[in-house]
Amino acid sequence: MGAVPSDIEIARAARKQPIFEIGAKLGIPAESLVPYGHDKAKISPDFIAAQKGRPDGKLILVTAINPTPAGEGKTTTTVGLGDGLNRIGKRAIICVREPSLGPCFGVKGGAAGGGYAQVVPMEDINLHFTGDFHAITAAHNLLSAMVDNHIYWGNALDLDLRRITWKRVMDMNDRALRQIVGPLGGVSNGFARETGFDITVASEIMAILCLATDLKDLEARLGAIIVGYRRDRTPVFARDLKADGAMAVLLKDAMQPNLVQTLENNPAFVHGGPFANIAHGCNSVVATRTALKLADYVVTEAGFGADLGAEKFFDIKCRKAGLSPSAAVIVATVRALKMNGGVAKPDLSQENVEALRAGCVNLGRHIENLQKFGVPVVVAINHFSSDTEAEVAAVKAYAAALGVEAILCRHWADGSAGIEDLARRVAQIAEDGTARFKPLYADDLSLFSKIEKVAREIYRAGEVTAERAVLAQLRSFEEQGYGHLPVCIAKTQYSFSTNPDLLGAPSGHVVPVREVRLSAGAGFVVAITGEIRTMPGLPRSPSAERIRLNAEGHVEGLF
Template sequence: MAEYKTDIEIARAAVKKPIYEIGDRLGIPAAQLSPYGHDKAKISAEFTTAQAGKPDGKLILVTAINPTPAGEGKTTTTVGLGDGLNRIGKKAVICVREPSLGPCFGVKGGAAGGGYAQVVPMEDINLHFTGDFHAITAAHNLLSAMIDNHIYWGNALDIDVRRVTWRRVMDMNDRALREIVASLGGISNGFPRESGFDITVASEVMAILCLASDLQDLEERLGNIIIGYRFDKTAVFARDLKADGAMAVLLKDAMQPNLVQTLENNPALVHGGPFANIAHGCNSVIATRTALKLADYVVTEAGFGADLGAEKFFDIKCRKAGLKPDAAVIVATVRALKMNGGVGKGDLGREDVGAVTRGCSNLGRHVANVRKFGVPVVVAINHFVSDTDAEVQAVKAYVAHLGAEAIVCRHWAEGSVGIEELAWKVVEMAESGDARFAPIYPDAMPLIEKIEEVAAQIYHASEVSVPKTVRDQLKVWEEQGYGHLPVCIAKTQYSFSTDPNLRGAPEGHVVSVREVRLSAGAGFVVVITGEIMTMPGLPKSPAAERIHLNEEGAIEGLF
């Protein structure tokens, strides 16, 4: 059997070009790049603003079936497709999110692609990168500090400390911080109150950075953040605390998209990183818009399965930014389809055509869902060496029955040459003009009905269970002028339902809403369902236990 290099070994052997050369391919002058070393740089606000009048390229979304421990390779396929489009002579740019440190040291590992379809420098991207997440964390916690400071010095805004909704954040999985009591230790430390931490990628500041169009829009959105309520139950905004200006200052550089390259020296913008199960799961609007002005094709991804990432990409990002996707790719693996068909992880190496066919119900649901948004779809079978011809043919036959096409992709092992067929198919779909994109619900629909629409149309639930307190809260927000906002449903990524163990394509289940949070700055209502957590915990054996520096000072064990 052939010996395969690890992702980090492949990335470390990459022959990278100076970042100025990558920028030059896109027409970005060296003076408009702020380099972070030789292989990554930020694109200036001046340059991105100057591109506004140029025509847009074609926008391609890469999404996937529901994730399993077997892995789907969505980011790997996104990177591979970008390389493949460049290989067949198209000017293409990849737009992906920045990874969070929490999952890197927890379960998921890195998120810069894999095999011979990666963005580099992989170690930097997966760790501190250009400091964007640290800036977001600092801006968020500055507001937290200013809230408690205002209360300490007399509380002129009459903030009800029982109704402070703004928590703190850190970019690490730490279950011990989910619920805390702050300001203990006596009079000099303030007034004790219950609070807690979320992970940085769940911060509204992260969502705001990813949805803001420029620095002025960023500061306005930051000012619109609701931090809590007064004793008369009226909202208190970040601008009331005069925090928005300083927060924008901390985020000034973080707003600039990051330019890096793939292993094949093609350009990639890696910027922003909201989770898709607890946030909207897409890279920044400013990076996507910039890429669309610089390339004929822009390949972007949306986190986790299409029920989360793609729905939020369409209903939140595209709606808010005025984007119109031209085609969508749904990534599936034979291994993951087997798991959806009832096979345990330890038995995935054995041929089981029946399990593949059963598991295809999950894939079929996602294909149908994406089509509801008016976007043409192709399925990418991310190939593993254990896949048999019979299993691959079963997937192809199932997808053909749906009136779509499934294409085997070998980009992980072969790079761009292994994904040419998919690249040509994407070009065919994007150039056909068949896309008729539209969100699945209108702005004017009441908030509760928006939740029910997503649950019925995308999750195939028979009922949404919403406590009276939540329904009353939604009505209050509608009365306050927030009824036009889209909903961002926080749900397990492992199932169409709110039960992570219910695989395949379940029907008739109940979606239980636990609480709702108004993200007035970001411009959506967060709907928390089931047991989803906005601060994850580390597993029994976290990835951090296997990450270390070797004798040469190089990183080992990172993905």
């Protein structure tokens, strides 16, 4: 077999079907689709509401080991598995997140799958798509403007300028904006105060959009956003500023799931996109629920490794949306496992079974963790051409010793034909009905105990530390009636610990909680650990340096 073309070359050569034909496969009439060109569309809320009485299909989660520079291919496997299930005669829909411009122009360069397992139109999905992220940015910053405007015109709500918690956002990595002072320039511009920017995918409004069930729920959640506190420490809500209605108007279209297709013309919902290292890392509830009404199988992903994405998928999304997954797939590569075993990136193409076995502890930890949620697990070995038979056999043997099957998948090079074995196994597990899903912790546990539960049982930490002020803040949240909420821990994606360089399966480490934030509208408490930032910076050589238009006007450099 010859060399596989680049992702963008494959995507550009795709034979896409008109989006109305993709909708027709799901029983969506043309009048229930709002087209954005010929190859993407939004699904109308009336059609979604009409599906409520239909039975649900089986929900399959695709997660992964901790990400490494060697590559894992979680989204690629999600797309490939959806295609594979359709290939073996199942009615399947893929549900994935929308990419953020920050990582597209920063490190990743794109996030719509890869090889012959992609969703298209690839350039559109990775760039402005249907404008959802811009709407979220606008709604967030409208509230920011209304906060400052309220203060300018007399501050009738008595907001304490030192305790305003609502920042601004933009969908780009820009470390210079993490902490700023504004407004400046005298009386006519308002009152100077310290503030900052987060990236749009870290906005509470992104989380709200992804957890809201309909427009009414969306507006109620927007109104419940806490923008800051008075001098007596009582909260001021977005509804107190009368901002919730206008914010909902800006988000009206963004609430509708986006329908696109895979390279093999199978339906895919691409909607919402919170990061898993700083937010809850799952596509929207409305997209997932709608897909479950329209298909026998819904394949969805959760961001980064299973310690972040899968835990939040189970403990936040499934808990709040009443979802019960039937199976979980953990994506691993021989290359990434060797890197976890101490092999440097330049040496990953050389066979090293000993290092591979050592690195398999990372995979083993994720398997053990997922089993705590009562969901059956299967491992997908995402194939690279440098993998040897001995290495693949070693991964299969390691997984088998833990009672789990590991299946070699060649979807990147061969599309659905290369992932049939995994598709059949996933379908078998789902139909067996052995899943007994349960969240990791109960609602009535204290907030700090919930953080400890995740840190000790999923991260395998020996201790969780927090300053007295952080503990007092958590107690204050509980006194305000928010103690029942789940926790969303912001942590590095590269390690089970808060040290990104600590690979493998570390245990006994310390998890320092340096800040906590109440996302009352989204319905969770964010605990920020270690050096994690809610506004990333660009790397020394960002992908933006290599993204450009060629002589034909086509995008180059996205991958």
